[in-house]
Amino acid sequence: MAxxxxxGGRLHVYKRDNSxxxxxxxxxGGKNLRVxxxxxxxAQAKDFAEDWYLELKGKHRxxxxxxxxxxxxxxxxxxxxYEIITEGQRSPEYVKAHGARLRVHLLPFFGEMYLxxxxxxxxxxYRIHRxxxxxxxxxxxPARNTMHQEMVxxxxxxxxxxxxxxxxxxxxMSEPYKASGKISHRAWFSPEEYKKLYEATRRRVQxxxxxxxxxxxxxxxxxxxxxxxxxxxxxxxxxxxxxxVSIVEDEATKQTILEIExxxxxxxxxxKSTTGAVKPFERLLKRKRPDLSENGRSIRLDAxxxxxxxxxxxxxxxxxxxxxxxxxxxxNTILDEEGLKxxxxxxxRTAYSLRHTYICLRLMEGADIYQIAKNCRTSVEMxxxxxxxxxxxxxxxxxxxxxxxxxxxxxxxxSRNEEEE
Numbered sequence: 001m002a003x004x005x006x007x008g009g010r011l012h013v014y015k016r017d018n019s020x021x022x023x024x025x026x027x028x029g030g031k032n033l034r035v036x037x038x039x040x041x042x043a044q045a046k047d048f049a050e051d052w053y054l055e056l057k058g059k060h061r062x063x064x065x066x067x068x069x070x071x072x073x074x075x076x077x078x079x080x081x082y083e084i085i086t087e088g089q090r091s092p093e094y095v096k097a098h099g100a101r102l103r104v105h106l107l108p109f110f111g112e113m114y115l116x117x118x119x120x121x122x123x124x125x126y127r128i129h130r131x132x133x134x135x136x137x138x139x140x141x142p143a144r145n146t147m148h149q150e151m152v153x154x155x156x157x158x159x160x161x162x163x164x165x166x167x168x169x170x171x172x173m174s175e176p177y178k179a180s181g182k183i184s185h186r187a188w189f190s191p192e193e194y195k196k197l198y199e200a201t202r203r204r205v206q207x208x209x210x211x212x213x214x215x216x217x218x219x220x221x222x223x224x225x226x227x228x229x230x231x232x233x234x235x236x237x238x239x240x241x242x243x244x245v246s247i248v249e250d251e252a253t254k255q256t257i258l259e260i261e262x263x264x265x266x267x268x269x270x271x272k273s274t275t276g277a278v279k280p281f282e283r284l285l286k287r288k289r290p291d292l293s294e295n296g297r298s299i300r301l302d303a304x305x306x307x308x309x310x311x312x313x314x315x316x317x318x319x320x321x322x323x324x325x326x327x328x329x330x331x332n333t334i335l336d337e338e339g340l341k342x343x344x345x346x347x348x349r350t351a352y353s354l355r356h357t358y359i360c361l362r363l364m365e366g367a368d369i370y371q372i373a374k375n376c377r378t379s380v381e382m383x384x385x386x387x388x389x390x391x392x393x394x395x396x397x398x399x400x401x402x403x404x405x406x407x408x409x410x411x412x413x414x415s416r417n418e419e420e421e
Contacts, residue, residue, distance in 0.1 A: 006046060011053045013037070013045055024049035028056055029065050071110040071118060074161040075102050081160060101153045105130065110154075115161050120172040123154070127175070186386050187347035188356035189228075191364075193340055198224050200338050204330075218287060220327040220334075222280035224354060229277035231358035231376045234351040236264035238326065243318040245281060262377065269377040284322055288313035359387050 003014040013024045022045030025034035035052060039045040059065040079102070083095050109126050110118060127147065134142045151173060161167040189197055201221040208217045227237055244261040250272070258273040258281055290313060316322075331351060335341040341349055355376070362372050363383075373380045 006049060007053060011049055013049045024052060026053055026056065029060050066114045066117065068114050068116055069161065069166040071113050071115060072107060074115060074166060075107060075157050077164065078157045078160040098153050101150050105150055106154055115167045118158065118171060123171060123173055124176065186356045187343045187349045187353045188360050189353060191361065194228060194357055196338055197340060200334050204334065215290065216327065216330060219323065220330050222284055223323055223327060225280040226277050227351065227354035228357050230260060230271055230273040231355050232262065232271065233264055233355055236262050238323050239263050240322045241319055242316055242322055247278060271375055285316065288315055356387065359383060363387060
C-alpha cells in the first residue's frame with residue numbers, strides 16, 4: 001500500500017491495493033479520522049488532503065469538531081447485548097423486531113449522527129420524518145403503537161450508549177402536543193353474549209360439521225367454559241397439564257372448585273376457579289384423546305381413520321396437556337357465525353376475551369378487586385384501568401345520590417316564631 005506523509009507526519013495520503021482512489025487520514029481530537037479524496041492523481045489527492053486537514057484543524061480549534069461514537073455503533077452494541085442478556089426471557093421474534101426497526105427506520109435517519117447530536121429536537125424531527133414518509137408511501141400515518149415501539153428501540157439504544165459513557169445524558173423523548181390517550185376497556189362478552197357463545201359451542205358438539213371434528217368441538221366447548229371460569233391467559237391454559245389441576249372442596253364457600261398451579265408469563269402462580277369450571281374439567285378427564293405427533297398435530301381424530309393413522313384412543317395421563325391443540329380457527333368461525341367477533345366499539349374479540357369476561361363478571365357480582373387481581377396474577381391498577389371503569393355495578397348509587405340538608409333561612413325562622421307567639 002502506497003503511503004505519503006504531509007504536514008510533518010500529521011497527515012497521511014495512501015492508496016489501498018484494491019482501490020484506484022487515494023485516501024487521507026489524520027489523528028485529531030483523540031480520534032482517527034479518514035476520508036476518500038475521490039482523486040486518482042496523487043498531486044490532486046495531496047491538495048484535497050491539505051485542505052481537508054486545515055478545515056478539520058480550524059473546527060477543532062473552535063471546538064466544532066465532533067468526536068465520539070455514532071448512533072450506528074451504539075445500535076450494534078445494543079443488539080449484541082440485548083440478544084445475549086435476554087436469552088430465554090424474550091422471544092426471538094421480539095429481539096428480531098428491535099433489529100428490524102433499527103435497520104429499516106432508525107439507522108437511515110440517525111445512523112451517521114454522533115450521539116451528542118441526538119437532541120430532543122432531532123427526535124421530534126424523526127417523528128415528523130416518519131409521518132411524512134408514511135403519508136407519501138401509504139397515504140396514512142404510522143399507527144400509534146408502531147411509533148411507540150420505535151421510540152422504545154431508540155430509548156434502549158441511547159440507554160446502552162449512556163451506560164458505556166458514550167452519551168452524557170439521556171435526551172427528553174416525551175412527545176410534545178400529545179393529547180391524553182383514550183382509555184378503552186378490553187373486549188369481553190357480556191352475560192348475554194357469553195351465554196350465546198357457549199350455547200353455540202354446545203350446538204357444535206351435538207352436530208359437528210364432520211364426524212372427525214367431534215373431538216375438536218368437544219375440546220373447544222370445554223375450553224370456553226374452563227377459561228371463562230378461571231380467568232387464565234390463553235398461553236397459561238395451553239401450558240396446563242392434568243397434574244396441575246385438583247378438584248377440591250373449598251372450606252370458605254363449601255363449594256367444589258378447581259385449584260390450579262399456573263405457569264405463564266408471571267412465573268408460577270395459583271388460581272382458584274368458580275364452580276362452573278369443574279364439570280368441563282371432569283369431562284376433559286374422562287374424554288379419550290388421540291395420540292399426538294411431536295409437532296403438535298393430531299395423528300388421529302376419529303375412529304374412521306384408515307391405514308397407519310389408525311391408532312387406539314386413550315385416557316389422558318397426568319403429564320398430558322389439558323388442551324394439546326389450539327382451536328383458533330374454529331373459535332373464530334363460531335364468533336363470526338354468531339356475530340360476536342367485534343364488540344360495539346369495534347374491538348376484536350379473541351380467546352383472551354374469555355379472561356376479560358371472567359374479570360368483568362366477577363366485578364359485576366361484587367367480588368373484591370384485590371382478590372381478583374391475585375387470582376388472575378395481575379395488579380389492581382390494571383384491573384381498575386381496563387376493566388372496572390366501565391362496570392356499572394362498581395358505582396354505588398347510595399353514595400353518589402347523597403342529598404345534604406339545606407340550612408334554614410334566618411328571615412323565615414323569625415317569621416315562624418312571630419306566628420307561634
